[in-house]
Amino acid sequence: xxxxxxxxxxxxxxxxxxxxxxxxxxxxxxxxxxxxxxxxxxxxxxxxxxxxxxxxxxxxxxxxxxxxxxxxxxxxxxxxxxxxxxxxxxxxxxxxxxxxxxxxxxxxxxxxxxxxxxxxxxxxxxxxxxxxxxxxxxxxxxxxxxxxxxxxxxxxxxxxxxxxxxxxxxxxxxxxxxxxxxxxxxxxxxxxxxxxxxxxxxxxxxxxxxxxxxxxxxxxxxxxxxxxxxxxxxxxxxxxxxxxxxxxxxxxxxxxxxxxxxxxxxxxxxxxxxxxxxxxxxxxxxxxxxxxxxxxxxxxxxxxxxxxxxxxxxxxxxxxxxxxxxxxxxxxxxxxxxxxxxxxxxxxxxxxxxxxxxxxxxxxxxxxxxxxxxxxxxxxxxxxxxxxxxxxxxxxxxxxxxxxxxxxxxxxxxxxxxxxxxxxxxxxxxxxxxx
Ligand SMILES: *Cc1c(COP(=O)(O)O)cnc(C)c1O
Numbered sequence: 001x002x003x004x005x006x007x008x009x010x011x012x013x014x015x016x017x018x019x020x021x022x023x024x025x026x027x028x029x030x031x032x033x034x035x036x037x038x039x040x041x042x043x044x045x046x047x048x049x050x051x052x053x054x055x056x057x058x059x060x061x062x063x064x065x066x067x068x069x070x071x072x073x074x075x076x077x078x079x080x081x082x083x084x085x086x087x088x089x090x091x092x093x094x095x096x097x098x099x100x101x102x103x104x105x106x107x108x109x110x111x112x113x114x115x116x117x118x119x120x121x122x123x124x125x126x127x128x129x130x131x132x133x134x135x136x137x138x139x140x141x142x143x144x145x146x147x148x149x150x151x152x153x154x155x156x157x158x159x160x161x162x163x164x165x166x167x168x169x170x171x172x173x174x175x176x177x178x179x180x181x182x183x184x185x186x187x188x189x190x191x192x193x194x195x196x197x198x199x200x201x202x203x204x205x206x207x208x209x210x211x212x213x214x215x216x217x218x219x220x221x222x223x224x225x226x227x228x229x230x231x232x233x234x235x236x237x238x239x240x241x242x243x244x245x246x247x248x249x250x251x252x253x254x255x256x257x258x259x260x261x262x263x264x265x266x267x268x269x270x271x272x273x274x275x276x277x278x279x280x281x282x283x284x285x286x287x288x289x290x291x292x293x294x295x296x297x298x299x300x301x302x303x304x305x306x307x308x309x310x311x312x313x314x315x316x317x318x319x320x321x322x323x324x325x326x327x328x329x330x331x332x333x334x335x336x337x338x339x340x341x342x343x344x345x346x347x348x349x350x351x352x353x354x355x356x357x358x359x360x361x362x363x364x365x366x367x368x369x370x371x372x373x374x375x376x377x378x379x380x381x382x383x384x385x386x387x388x389x390x391x392x393x394x395x396x397x398x399x400x401x402x403x404x405x406x407x408x409x410x411x412x413x414x415x416x417x418x419x420x421x422x423x424x425x426x427x428x429x430x431x432x433x434x435x
Contacts, residue, residue, distance in 0.1 A: 001064035003030040003218060006310045015066035016121045019114070019219045020129075022212050029310045030218045032062055037263035047233045052080045055226040059113075061262055062222055067120065075120060076223070079112040084227040086234040089348040092374050093363055094241075095356065096231045099382035103141045103171060104405060105300075106252065106380045109227065110220030111139075111146035117219045118211065119150045127209040130433060131155045132198060134191035137164050138300055138381070141171030143213045144179045154178040155213075156429065158191040161417070167385070167408055174411035182428065186420030197422040204426060208433050215249050216307045224255030229264055231376050240267040241376045244363045246355040247271050248301035250279065250308035252378060253327070257315050260326075267373060269327040272362035274298045274337070279306055280329025286320045297334050297389045298354040300381065330362035337361070341393045351399065353383040353390070 003018040005011045007028030013021075018030040038046075038061050046054055056076045060069060067075070082100040089095055101108025122129045129152060133143050140157045147155045157172050161183045164172070173181040184191050199205050199212065232241055243266060245253045253271055260266045271279050274296040282288045290305035316323040332340075340357040344350055352360060356379040363375040383390050384401040391399060418424045 001062070001066045002033045004033055005029070006031060006314045015063065019117055019121060019217060020211050022214060022217045029216050029307070029314075031311060031314055032218070035258065035261040036061065037261070043263075046229065051083060051226065051230050052077045054229060055080050055223060058225055058229065058259075058262060059222050062225070062258070067117075071120060075113065075116040079116050079223060080109065080226065082108070084230050086231050086376065087350070089344070089350045092367055093360075094231075094235065094374070094376045095350065095352070095379045096227060096376050097379050098227060099379060099385075101142075102145045102404060103138070104382035104385055104402065105138055105142060106224070106227075106378070107138060107142035107215075108146065109223045110215075110217075110251070111142040111213070113223035114213060114217055114219040115143075115146040115150050115153065119152050122209075123152060125152075125209065127435070128433070129153045130208050130210050130429065131213050132158075132195050132210050132429075133213045134158045134188065134195045135164070135172065136160070136188040137168050138385075139213075139215060140164075141168060144172055144175055144181075147213075148175045148179055149177055154180070154432065156180055156182065156432065158182045158184050158195060158425070160188045160191055161185050163188055167405060169415075170408035170411055170413065173413040173415045174408060176414060180432065181415040182425070183415040183417045184420050185417065190420035194420060194422050194425045198425060198429070201426075204429075208429055208435055210429075215251050221251055221255045221258065224252055225259040225262065228256050228259035228266070232264055232266075235374065235376070239374045240265045242266075242268040242270060242366060242370070242373045244270040244272055244359045244366065244375050244377045246298065246301060246359040246378060246380050247273055247279065248276070248303040248306065250306045250312060252380070254308045254311045254315075257312065257326075261315070268366075268370070270359075270362050270366050270375070271327055271329045272359045273329070273331050274301050274358055275331060275333050276302055276304055277329070277331035278304060279309065280331045282309075282320075283324055283327060283329040297337060297386070298358050300355060301358070328366065330365055332358045332361045338389075338393055341390065345394055351383050351390070351394070353379065353381050354386055355380045 002012040005024035005028035007026040056073045087095045098106035276293050293302045293304035337357045344352045359377040
């Protein structure tokens, strides 16, 4: 399978280039050159396979012969070691829980598959792969956990001092081994600028075999298609789901579109955002107007220029009408999100996180417009990751904190404090790689 750039369909690269370089030089995003529906043989067995086994067939359909079948099976089996159960909370409202992975957010699916794919693709290289990542919170934790102890890789995470929550910081700074953390005396933008400067220094970046683990990497999207199939097969036979997707950079929604192109029957998509509603506005008006993001309580969706819009546009041949036939947009503000967290608890007993609550409002609106639908809301993270917001609405001590998050409170932080100076970062990388 070859991959093309959304900015230039004639530019073709192989899987290794697409995954290790992440972004084409023309600033587009990589897409598989063809997406062919899964064969009849898949549909005869798909409901009885394990999640990992089904995932292998889906990944194989997208990647073709880029990774030999047995190796791809191993990668998927190692990556997908947790479930994604559907919980029915009302007659036409189901929740797809994507928080059963090690860092309690759906990003574990993408990060774990990417880590193993990167290690596989570079196994014959003579240098270790150095993954450089700037984080404002959740991505760093998922990436750190995903690469922890993966042979042939090391990870350097930059995060803004005082800019991430205590537990998020613990997720980044307590693993040790091949994961190291740099606490930058600056902002997230400083961290990103430093990482970018290192990559732009091409000689340096090649010498140290640098790669990035950011969310536009095509290898992160592939495993996110798995759980759309898994959700659909957990519903009553014959029900065609409408997926409601709390969205920021729209990677999750794009993975849903891939699942649909692979032949999964999906009635509709609802793109649910907070007040950072660039895509709902585009769907309503036909004009794409990115703007600076604003802070909300569903902060993983505070995105003003959603990177995967390029892929969504590409999948619909830049046809606004066609996109609107498949995707509707809804924007929800913080007040309504807070009220919804309480209402869902009172009426259904379910504890929904702020991102899922945005989805719930959108699902209810969709059911008014289309009463025969069955909505499946993607619950993108566990509520305990947003303890302050949740306890304010539901009361102190009302949120279960899973052991793997709770135990971090006592773990010892190990991070090196640095100033926002690229030279200091480069010196650290040189010292770490010994090159
Ligand atoms: C990253 C994230 C999102 C946004 O997902 P996209 O794929 O960027 O749209 C939503 N919720 C949570 C909890 C996240 O961590």
